[in-house]
Amino acid sequence: MKITAILSALAAASLVSAGKFHSTKPGKANVVPGAYIIEYKDGISRSNAHDNLKKHAIDYKVRNEYDVFNGAAITVKSQHDGEALAAVPGVKNVWQVEIFSLPKNEKPAKNGSDVEAQSLHHMTGVDVLHKKYKLTGKGVKVGIIDTGIDYKHPAFAAPGATEGCFARYGKNCRVKYGWDFVGDDYNGATEPKPDSDPMDCQGHGSHVAGIVGGNALNIKTGPKPATPWVGVAPEVTFGAYRIFGCAGNAGTDVIMAAMEMAFNDGMDIINMSLGGGSSYKENPTAILGEKLIAHGMNLGGAAGNDGSEGVWMVSDTGLGETATSVASFDNAYGMYNTVSYAGATYPYSPSVATGNTPIALPATATLFPLLDKAGALQDGCDAAAYTGLDVKGKVVLLIGDFSRCGSVGRGNVAKSVGAAGALVVSVPFGLAGLTGADGIPMAAIENRAGEAMLAAYKKNAKNAFTWSKAPTNNQVEGGGAPSGFSSFGVDGELRSKPDIGAPGGNIYSSYPRAKGSYTLMSGTSMATPYYVGSQALYYQAKKSKPSGADARRAFKNTATIAKNWGSKTYASAVKQGAGLVNVLNAITATTAISPDRLDLLDTVNFRGVQKITIKNTGKKTETYTLSHVPADALNSYAKGNTFPEAVPTIEADYASVKFSANKVKIPAGKSVKVTLTFTEPKNGDAKHFPLYSGYVIATPSNEGSPAVHVPYIGLKGAVRDVPMIDxxxxxxxxxxxxxxxxxxxxxxxxxxxxxxxxxxxxxxxxxxxxxxxxxxxxxxxxxxxxxxxxxxxxxxxxxxxxxxxxxxxxxxxxxxxxxxxxxxxxxxxxxxxxxxxxxxxxxxxxxxxxxxxxxxxxxxxxxxxxxxxxxxxx
Structure with missing residues (x-):
């Protein structure tokens, strides 16, 4: 039986299976009245579940959303009990929210070691594809255009082997293709010295490859990870195309050569986790990428890590019409070194200058918050802020607002006044990436950690630090939401970029054996291989090689639309694209919408009337309900400034949409065109050029197929008036x-x-x-x-x-x-x-x-x- 038939059968079975309500026995525990934990069935996304609850007239308020656990906690405001919730299609289990007290002298349990929970494959559906459908990416070729791959790493070993290998004709080598275009000493400006060995001496490429298809679940010999993990598609065949030396940059010439060799080697998908400034689609790598895609390849490019720079900053590699620009979402869990202070333990992210190694400071290096006269943390950019203060041998606590200076500058100032180290509190949350200054240990800590440390310091300034010697698994602030570092779009022609998001913040993966074998890294460089690995699973499931444009559309149509951390509204499509990749939805969907994005442009060039085509790829006639979900608008020029603000102001500037038909009935294999008429937001000052966005959704009446959607983006005002020069x-x-x-x-x-x-x-x-x-x-x-x-x-x-x-x-x-x-x-x-x-x-x-x-x-x-x-x- 074909895999598609299996999936269809399972989807049909879910229509008649009911969930289970687990009632709390009287006297066992206190419960919160009207509060329930709901677990969704496999393949049911958040949007599917919420739609189903609303269809059954259940009035509720979301208490929490869960990523690793596929479900939510809700408070029911209507007259529905646990049994009623369990009867809703798509619900697997229901529990009442119980109240427990911690036993005395009992510390909270540490995070578990469940492999799938740590890798966050739950939130993307990859766990189901691994366990139930045995999809591994086998038979799919993925080219990694990067720093090479440590192909001898055990995470790249073929099934049954103890270490990896590189051989074009080797039967058991997963890295079968590749070339070193540059040599170890190449830095982008020096002369390349190519050879046939794409061994990685830098690390980035090995980490990227591990995310695509590494497997460290059963390492028997060689370096073992602190926590077992598995990549998205652990049986893909790799091509390792090395375009970086041991340090430095890479020229467009070698990048394009690598792209072409990957095509000639028959790669199905190429991963380009490369950095690049904002540009137009007419850049050479994007143009070549489009040509390769037209000839049957697929391409994923990193959207960039310039989220702290504001809008217009998406990187150039994925700017092609059919290429995919990938944004990052934070992993809810991550392997981090920790620091204990006043009885509590917090994860930290060491600076690049620190060498990404654990900080080892003595207990005598106590905390010193750098406060202003009002008692607020300062950024440490000015040496004058330390006047009259003795911070020699102490660890200064600084606010991580980078609007005035970077981590290099504040690190150098702290070093000049004798500080032993510096902890930088992330703004607004999460764990920021720091370049850092040489000669002083620096690390980023979460915002909540900074607040807790400051409060503890005010009670007892003599509290000592304890620094961990090895990373452990930690729940991360901001996990499951778009990463703060991920670049905002749009491009210079107001085209919708990035296209889609994937887990990229706090990702544990392989690293060269000479550099420790495993490490945690963050970036759209990590999100891109997650997306590329997901595409490999899609190829295997479909038992075909869809065009790059068709594969991208399937993933964009079925992504999970997300909210920013702590927000009640959906994050802008300028930040998350179509949403977080949901591989299970992409494979099981029996509906497609094209085009996969709607560019409304600006007020002067407003494309308010759009046409979409909805195709029923299933085997039965289906009825679809059309709806519209607005997302945050981003205002970057609210102060009349001529340079976009680093942190755009979020506004409720929402467009409205009218459909030529609110419901459409489509026979199997047929398509229907629907006309959409957009009206620009009434709110929002056109002089500030707010970027508004949202999603048009088609929800099938059949529970077995997920809803599909297409994002749109527009600019209120005349984009020709956006300042060019600051x-x-x-x-x-x-x-x-x-x-x-x-x-x-x-x-x-x-x-x-x-x-x-x-x-x-x-x-x-x-x-x-x-x-x-x-x-x-x-x-x-x-x-x-x-x-x-x-x-x-x-x-x-x-x-x-x-x-x-x-x-x-x-x-x-x-x-x-x-x-x-x-x-x-x-x-x-x-x-x-x-x-x-x-x-x-x-x-x-x-x-x-x-x-x-x-x-x-x-x-x-x-x-x-x-x-x-x-x-x-x-």
Missing amino acids: TDVGAPGLASINAKGEIAEVATPATFAFNFNTAAPTIQLRYGSHSPDATIRVYDAKTNTFLGFVNSRIWGPAFGATGRMTTHDEDGNINIRNYDWHGQVFKTEDATTTPVLLTAGSYNLVVASQKKLTKGAYPADFEIINLPTITVSA
């Missing part, structure tokens, strides 16, 4: 640059004479948003004749598309781009021509940035900022 920081500006390339002094145009050798001008810019054509134009000051476009030695021709810049550089300083100009100009926007060298004279420089969604007519479609006239001497 004038709030004084940009654009002029300065002089000396022969060594150093910025010598700020120019005073009325008296200062530049030359193109010892005192060349440099134009200082800060792009706060994408521009299709970011130019710096040169005019003769006397005749106003256009002379050409600036050619910078550092940045090259000053024309062409650009993405927005990050808020700060690596040292925590305001990020400014300096276009040094030594007199060369291009007459046209053609970088293949020869630039012309201008001589002494007077020139006007004009920073002209094309506005988004315009045709590029100059000057009407450009944001134009004139710089003062400059004089250039001979």
Whole structure:
């Protein structure tokens, strides 16, 4: 029997099976009146379950939502008891909420060691596919374009083997394909020294590969993990395409070469957990990706880890029309080192500079919160904050607001005043990633941990620290919600990116044996392989090789729409895309909606009328109910600022939707088109350009098939008016640059004479948003004749598309781009021509940035900022 037939049979069986109510015996325990714990059946998502409760007229309030345990705690406000809840379709078990008191001198039990709970496969349906349907990704080829793979690691061993191997024709080698494009010493700027051995000496690629398809459940020889774990698709065949050396970066040239080799090797899916700034889809890796997808491949690209930068920051690799840009969700559990303080234990995340190793400070290194006069924690960016304070040998507690400086800057300040270490409290919650400063142990702690430590310190300042020697399993603040670090969209054309989310925060996986064999890492780099592994299970279940576009649509249609941590409203599609991947839903769904996203654009270019096609891929006629769920709107310019705020303001700016039919009946194998008419939000100031979003849902009457949905995103206001250049920081500006390339002094145009050798001008810019054509134009000051476009030695021709810049550089300083100009100009926007060298004279420089969604007519479609006239001497 085909797997699809098995799934259909099980789905049909669930229609007639009732849940069980486990009544509490009188006198056994106290209960909360009207409060119940509900466990959903396998394959029932949160949205399915809540829809079913509402269909049965049950009025309730959610107390808690659970990820690892597939269910929820609710308070029933209507006249329904536990038996009534158990009778609702999709409910497996019901218990009353009981009240227990802890025995005296009894500490709360530690988190269990259940493998599936730690890996969070419950929240994505992967656990069911492993256990019930025995899906492992066998027969599917996955290419890892990364730092290589430690292919001898036991987590990559074939079934029955004790260690992994790499051999193109080896019968028992799971890593069958691969190539080292660069060599150990390559850093992105040095000459690549390729060879045939893709062994990983950095670590990232091995961790990524482990998430896709590692298996550390039964390690018999070699390094064993602290906790057994299994990847999403533990029997995939790997291709290891190494594009990074032991440190440093990778050039687009080797990335594209690796993509093509992966295609030639027959990879079904390629994983590209690469970093990249915001861009347009017309970047080379995205263009090549689209071509490969058109020829039958599938591609997952990381959305980026710039969530602290605000909107417009999704990375470029997954920007193609049919590529998948993957956002991150936090794992509810994670393997973390811990620190004990005042009788309580808290997980922490050490800085990169600390080496991601356990912190080992003596008990004499006590806590010292850095407080202001009002008693609030300070960020530690200024040395003056430590004036008169003795922090030598102590661990300073700092607030983790990175709006003024980064972890490098505050770490260096703490080190300069003699602190033994620094604990940085995550804002608003979770465990932030820290770069950290060299020479001082630093770590991020959760917000709740920071509050608890501060309260304990105020009671007894002499409390000592105890630092763990090895990681343990910890429940993590913010788990199950979109990761704070995950980048916000949209792209420069208001296209909906990222596409979908997957577990990427606090993921335990394989690591090179020379570096400890296993480690915990966070990032969209971890979410992407989770998605790619999920695709491998989908391929195996379907026993076919669907197109990349079809596979992506299946996953986006059936993802779990999520809320931010502690929120009652749905997180913006600008953050989570279509939601958290639900592999079981993707495989069992008998409905598809296309297209898989709706780009409404802005008020000026509003695409308010949209058409969707709903297809019934099942075997019976189905009736679908159409509905609409709004999500958070994001306001990034509420203060009239010219650079987007690092943390967008969440607003209730909701669009409304009318359907040409609220219900549609579709025969098996047939499709129906439905017209959607959107109305922009009534709330929200168009001058602040709020990004609003939501989801259009089609719910089948048949419980056996999950509901499907499509996300939409729009911008209220005219996107052409979104500021290009951040004038709030004084940009654009002029300065002089000396022969060594150093910025010598700020120019005073009325008296200062530049030359193109010892005192060349440099134009200082800060792009706060994408521009299709970011130019710096040169005019003769006397005749106003256009002379050409600036050619910078550092940045090259000053024309062409650009993405927005990050808020700060690596040292925590305001990020400014300096276009040094030594007199060369291009007459046209053609970088293949020869630039012309201008001589002494007077020139006007004009920073002209094309506005988004315009045709590029100059000057009407450009944001134009004139710089003062400059004089250039001979």
